[in-house]
Amino acid sequence: MIDSSISAETIESAISWLAGFTEKPGEQGVTRPLYTKSWKQALFALRQRFEKLGMTVEFDQVGNLIATVEGCEKPESIIACGSHIDTVSRGGRFDGQLGIVAAYLAIKNLLTRYGKPKKSLRIVCLAEEEGSRFPYVFWGSKNFFGLAKKEDVENICDSEGVPFETAMREAGFNYQTTQPKFANLEAWIELHIEQGPTLYSNHEDLGIITSIAGQHRWDVHLKGVQNHAGTTMMSYRHDAVDCMSHIIAKNLDKAKKAGDPLVLTFGRISVVPNQVNIVPGEVTFSMNCRHTDKAFLDKFLQELDEDIHETAKSYGITAQIDKWMSDDPTPLSDDIINLLKDQANKQGYAYRVMHSGAGQDTQIFAPFVKSGMIFVPSKDGISHAPEEYTDPQDAVHGVKLLRDALHSLAYED
Amino acid sequence: MIDSSISAETIESAISWLAGFTEKPGEQGVTRPLYTKSWKQALFALRQRFEKLGMTVEFDQVGNLIATVEGCEKPESIIACGSHIDTVSRGGRFDGQLGIVAAYLAIKNLLTRYGKPKKSLRIVCLAEEEGSRFPYVFWGSKNFFGLAKKEDVENICDSEGVPFETAMREAGFNYQTTQPKFANLEAWIELHIEQGPTLYSNHEDLGIITSIAGQHRWDVHLKGVQNHAGTTMMSYRHDAVDCMSHIIAKNLDKAKKAGDPLVLTFGRISVVPNQVNIVPGEVTFSMNCRHTDKAFLDKFLQELDEDIHETAKSYGITAQIDKWMSDDPTPLSDDIINLLKDQANKQGYAYRVMHSGAGQDTQIFAPFVKSGMIFVPSKDGISHAPEEYTDPQDAVHGVKLLRDALHSLAYED
Missing domain, CATH: 3.40.630.10 (Zn peptidases)
Structure with a gap:
């Protein structure tokens, strides 16, 4: 006992x-x-x-x-x-x-x-x-x-x-x-x-x-154009992975600069068709962001939302954001x-x-x-x-x- | 007939x-x-x-x-x-x-x-x-x-x-x-x-x-540290997706700048454990690069190889490159x-x-x-x-x- x-x-x-x-x-x-x-x-x-x-x-x-x-x-x-x-x-x-x-x-x-x-x-x-x-x-x-x-x-x-x-x-x-x-x-x-x-x-x-910390979770879906990796010149592409990588790289850098207690994670990625020799036409990735200050968190996420749409637009790609968790x-x-x-x-x-x-x-x-x-x-x-x-x-x-x-x-x- | x-x-x-x-x-x-x-x-x-x-x-x-x-x-x-x-x-x-x-x-x-x-x-x-x-x-x-x-x-x-x-x-x-x-x-x-x-x-x-065009295909494996997406401050992370996104974004920009006939594709991505609330510890992605000039292609790929290792190192991440196709x-x-x-x-x-x-x-x-x-x-x-x-x-x-x-x-x- x-x-x-x-x-x-x-x-x-x-x-x-x-x-x-x-x-x-x-x-x-x-x-x-x-x-x-x-x-x-x-x-x-x-x-x-x-x-x-x-x-x-x-x-x-x-x-x-x-x-x-x-x-x-x-x-x-x-x-x-x-x-x-x-x-x-x-x-x-x-x-x-x-x-x-x-x-x-x-x-x-x-x-x-x-x-x-x-x-x-x-x-x-x-x-x-x-x-x-x-x-x-x-x-x-x-x-x-x-x-x-x-x-x-x-x-x-x-x-x-x-x-x-x-x-x-x-x-x-x-x-x-x-x-x-x-x-x-x-x-x-x-x-x-x-x-x-x-x-x-x-x-x-x-x-x-x-x-x-407040926590928000999104699924971001980017739809570009699937194409042949050998015959499609770079200037003809609408590469979903290219677009995603720029969004992730830029916004993680921004989150690191903002410092504690902000955390930002892109933990899940799904590429279509996910083949070595095909320019990827679609990608879905998750976003998880947390902070203790509601005003800061809301502003950061609004800017992230805008950046996703702007970056996608510059690639001729459509972006759809499913915001499925938003805990203050x-x-x-x-x-x-x-x-x-x-x-x-x-x-x-x-x-x-x-x-x-x-x-x-x-x-x-x-x-x-x-x-x-x-x-x-x-x-x-x-x-x-x-x-x-x-x-x-x-x-x-x-x-x-x-x-x-x-x-x-x-x-x- | x-x-x-x-x-x-x-x-x-x-x-x-x-x-x-x-x-x-x-x-x-x-x-x-x-x-x-x-x-x-x-x-x-x-x-x-x-x-x-x-x-x-x-x-x-x-x-x-x-x-x-x-x-x-x-x-x-x-x-x-x-x-x-x-x-x-x-x-x-x-x-x-x-x-x-x-x-x-x-x-x-x-x-x-x-x-x-x-x-x-x-x-x-x-x-x-x-x-x-x-x-x-x-x-x-x-x-x-x-x-x-x-x-x-x-x-x-x-x-x-x-x-x-x-x-x-x-x-x-x-x-x-x-x-x-x-x-x-x-x-x-x-x-x-x-x-x-x-x-x-x-x-x-x-x-x-x-x-x-000559064609090279690689699998790149990045191994960082899997961690909790809420409790792991940005400065403690060794985020494999973060590292990958920087490698992809930077080198696709470089390829676009180099212009035709260079094409570079990162078509396949596999994240471990691939969950919304976990800082990804591992990622494997494919690389497919083609060009008609052997000297140009070899130089571009050597620089890409170096950039992968350097970027990974700066994230405290190990990089392993499996070069499984190299056609001149x-x-x-x-x-x-x-x-x-x-x-x-x-x-x-x-x-x-x-x-x-x-x-x-x-x-x-x-x-x-x-x-x-x-x-x-x-x-x-x-x-x-x-x-x-x-x-x-x-x-x-x-x-x-x-x-x-x-x-x-x-x-x-």
Whole structure:
């Protein structure tokens, strides 16, 4: 059993225990997609642990697990923490999962040391963040706030053709039919690994997150003229790859010049007909751009949009842009940021005030609840891979900062 | 039956007749790959036609068809013409095939008008130029000159897994086991469609070819670092698509500036892992470059090679270049070029002296035999497509120029 202390050993022990719930035992990494057997087993095992702490545990209808210890003075005010337990295929042991382990160890430590809180303390294990089994992200947290619709998922399947609804029903869950209960949430704090190299490469203990980057995703389709690579002189060509390369090269240079926190990625390219001896007539490529400042992001993307059309026009090529994701940046609560800074200063942690480039469940919470995030370093910035690793000592700092913040919010306030 | 005149009607009639031999009757375009049923039927039907002209017809062991009418004064000197009868999948009715039709009609016309030639006249229907069924080009012409090896094809299969050797044997042919007989070939002329837009867009009747462009094909593999598109700041990235786009954009600009006859194509791109939210770690792309001047081509490619390595280095990326085709430019015979020019001038044709950007069987002949080529215009430069089209009147000019050149070489010389 795990003792109530917060140490490298208790964290490693809990992380290893949770990593045991995987669809592919014996294989490197953790594979625990939404509504699978291992996902459900992990949730029920966590339920037992939370109940042993004296917490009241319930599932909502889509599978979010909610464990609450009632406050003795203001039970109607709820201070919540948690993260997600679903993983990508062959993911690591820390992404999301460390947030659940941290919430568990922090609250266990508080209950042991200080007994019942004044306000209620709650752990939320969110049903889905990654969208790695089905093409839909933040299903758990969106349902938690009544933001997901039945229509969003009723026509989607996993890679093996299993419909979302079938998977959900077979796991024993269903669409949210009653209004989600989040009205009394007073604060939310999520501890998460950075999944980037900043803290690790700068030898910093912790990150305190001020905002989650806005993110836009486009598919750009360029249609030129397919032609013979030997007989079509350069001046006769409408080469889609030529046009694309100029767009990508120019705008990545511009993004590098703009500097942090702007990131721009052209990750997917599909060329038609994709043959060595044919001038390519068509190409589709993806665009993914993130920044924490909405005005900056919007301006950068408007210029990118214009540049795509202008460059295409100069090549006699038609450009079509399908803008299929446009999430604005999410600022987090100044109250929580200041609380985390105060506590981190008290403990003498080397922390960085930073943004999250990755999308997080917390961006769903922030418009409704005072929300904050704590980042711990990721070795070499690696995530979504079996090699994902956080130094146990860094994890201890993170869990202790979470505990101290929860203490301040639920015991002192 | 086709009469011995050279007219739009006789050409159209012969082209339509030959187009009837296709693997996909009823489908648009002609599909007649090497060693298929339709390919063999076309060859045997051509054999009959040639025999009716009084020509002696034989197949060599790999399936080249050789029809000869013996000269009455110098039978040991052979003046040859022809082209290939294999097509790409859903190709046009003119590519290669017009060269066979032209050879047939020109010689038929000569025999009718002038009787037996002094030197021997020969038509060669080459077994394979396109390499569209098997990954091997110029099989027929290379065998004709003893340049193909058994080892070249013994491990290759078509897209349905049929080994080259099986297909060849089932069509009734075999590897060339005796020395090919080309020693007495004195001249070779191939009539072919341009497959490019130059003659058509300049309203010219004919092209007289001075050389066939050298062609180099590479696969370039860039290996950077795969990473999270949200959490990896621009300055931490080793983005393979970024590196590739700069290489492609810069060198295509350079190629455009260099001007004709240089052509440069990056037709095939494969990105790993090819996902919208991942900084791409690896990319492989193809390079295809052609020019008629060996020194210019070699220098351009050396600079491209250097630029790939330098650009990659500046991105912290490794570059590996697999140079899998390096065909030098092939100059054609000045004697034949001058003969064709003289005859074209006599007839008052608007002709262009030009190179062939496409590879041609004639490049295999040229080092051994005095060789020349006649191009006829391709509407809108379209080829390797059902829409491939040459105006019948342009075809008439081409066939008459071929006839006049053969007359000069075989009857007057």
